[in-house]
Structures are given as C-alpha cells and as structure tokens.
Amino acid sequence: MTDHAVLLEEVTRTYGNGATEVAALRQVSVGFARGSFTAVMGPSGSGKSSLLQCAAGLDRPDSGAVRVAGQDITRLGEKQLAVLRRDRVGVVFQAFNLVPSLTAWQNVVLPSRLARRRPDPARVRELLRRVGLEGREGHRPAQLSGGQQQRVAIARALLGRPEVLFADEPTGALDRATGHEVLRLLREAVDGFGQTVVMVTHDPEAAARADRALFLTDGRIVDVLERPTAERIGARLGGGR
Numbered sequence: 063m064t065d066h067a068v069l070l071e072e073v074t075r076t077y078g079n080g081a082t083e084v085a086a087l088r089q090v091s092v093g094f095a096r097g098s099f100t101a102v103m104g105p106s107g108s109g110k111s112s113l114l115q116c117a118a119g120l121d122r123p124d125s126g127a128v129r130v131a132g133q134d135i136t137r138l139g140e141k142q143l144a145v146l147r148r149d150r151v152g153v154v155f156q157a158f159n160l161v162p163s164l165t166a167w168q169n170v171v172l173p174s175r176l177a178r179r180r181p182d183p184a185r186v187r188e189l190l191r192r193v194g195l196e197g198r199e200g201h202r203p204a205q206l207s208g209g210q211q212q213r214v215a216i217a218r219a220l221l222g223r224p225e226v227l228f229a230d231e232p233t234g235a236l237d238r239a240t241g242h243e244v245l246r247l248l249r250e251a252v253d254g255f256g257q258t259v260v261m262v263t264h265d266p267e268a269a270a271r272a273d274r275a276l277f278l279t280d281g282r283i284v285d286v287l288e289r290p291t292a293e294r295i296g297a298r299l300g301g302g303r
C-alpha cells in the first residue's frame with residue numbers, strides 16, 4: 063500500500079448557490095505519496111487552486127475527506143487545524159501572506175519562531191541567497207516586487223522542512239534563472255529530505271521537474287502523466303492524447 067502524505071477522497075467543493083453555483087471540485091480522489099513531487103495542471107478555473115486549498119487545510123470541502131498523515135483534517139477544529147498547518151504543511155500561494163511590518167528575514171523565520179523552533183541563521187541566509195534575495199534581507203514586503211515577495215514566501219515555506227509543501231504557481235512571476243533555482247530547491251526537498259511537494263503550474267518545463275503531472279478540467283482529474291516530459295505535457299495541453 064502506498065504511504066500517502068496527503069490523500070483526498072471524493073472531495074467536492076462548491077462555491078455560491080442556486081444560479082451562481084460553481085463546482086470547483088467534483089468528487090476528486092487522489093493520493094500524494096510521501097516523498098513525491100506532483101505538478102497540477104489544467105485550464106484557468108479548472109479547480110487547481112481549490113484542490114491545493116482543500117488539501118492544505120486552508121479551505122473545507124463540502125463533502126469528502128482529506129487525510130494528512132492518515133488523519134481526516136476536515137473533522138478538525140480550527141485550533142487543531144492551525145497547529146497541523148504550522149507543524150506539517152508549508153504553503154506558497156498567490157496571496158503571499160507576508161507580514162508588512164517585518165523584513166524579508168523576519169518573515170522567513172516567523173513560522174519557526176511561532177512553533178518555538180530556533181532557525182539556523184546560516185540556512186536562512188542560504189535560502190534567501192538561493193531564491194535571489196541576497197542583499198534584500200532587511201527589506202519589508204512593500205519595498206520588494208511581487209516576484210520578490212513570493213520568493214520570501216518560498217524561503218519561508220522551505221525553512222521549516224514541512225512534510226508537505228503546496229505551491230501555487232511558485233515560478234510564475236520569476237525570471238528563468240530564479241525559476242530554475244526554485245525548482246531545484248523543490249526537487250531537493252523531495253530527493254534530499256523526503257518531503258512531498260504539490261505544485262500548480264501552467265509551465266510544461268516546470269511540470270516536467272515533477273514525478274507526475276495531474277490534469278484538471280472542470281473540477282475533475284481527467285489525466286495523469288507519470289515521469290512527464292515537457293514534450294508530453296505540451297502535447298497533452300495542446301489537446302492531443
């Protein structure tokens with residue numbers, strides 16, 4: 063039996079009601095094996111972000127179960143959920159959630175501090191360097207570009223070495239070289255530390271760094287490619303099967 067870091071069972075998430083009802087996820091069942099790297103792809107509005115939000119415990123499905131390390135997190139209270147997110151899950155989302163009054167460095171170490179861990183300054187420095195923020199450690203979010211803010215969020219998520227890392231378009235706003243470095247960091251998290259990474263991306267080259275690519279359409283997983291290449295992903299996105 064596969065050891066799943068996260069397992070979704072028939073997860074449905076609907077927004078609005080009546081005439082405005084939108085089913086963002088329709089009975090989605092998918093497992094993310096421990097120590098695996100999955101890319102989530104699909105057209106705009108197909109449910110990729112909703113999948114990540116439900117899997118990360120940031121949103122509650124209307125029905126179905128989300129198991130993190132075997133535990134159904136849809137049944138947890140807010141407090142337990144917050145502890146689980148803090149201790150086991152890292153997220154890099156489009157809404158960065160950086161604290162405006164804190165510097166890049168302070169934002170990166172904040173979750174570790176809150177979890178009463180003592181972050182290693184050498185590792186913080188190394189992570190900030192690798193995401194291309196050397197020399198900007200003392201800048202506040204307002205003094206950084208959108209892409210730079212997202213890199214702070216990436217360094218912050220990686221510092222705690224969470225069991226599972228969810229990233230929504232982590233390379234979307236980055237230049238090529240920094241994008242490659244971020245993908246290298248994610249790969250390292252999986253290969254070197256056995257972490258589980260789930261990444262939404264529109265970029266076939268980024269998705270090709272994953273072990274598997276899932277394709278969503280209209281709230282459903284419609285295809286899975288194992289050991290994807292950019293060519294096979296491109297062909298799949300182009301409509302060919």
Ligand SMILES: Nc1ncnc2c1ncn2[C@@H]1O[C@H](COP(=O)(O)OP(=O)(O)OP(=O)(O)O)[C@@H](O)[C@H]1O
Nearest residue numbers: 077078084085086105106107108109110111112113
């Ligand atoms: N808070 C919300 N309220 C109402 N509808 C929502 C909400 N969030 C998402 N939706 C709808 O649910 C569907 C899936 O949205 P989702 O953001 O998961 O798609 P996505 O694949 O991540 O899209 P994109 O690539 O554009 O980010 C869309 O039709 C969207 O309009």
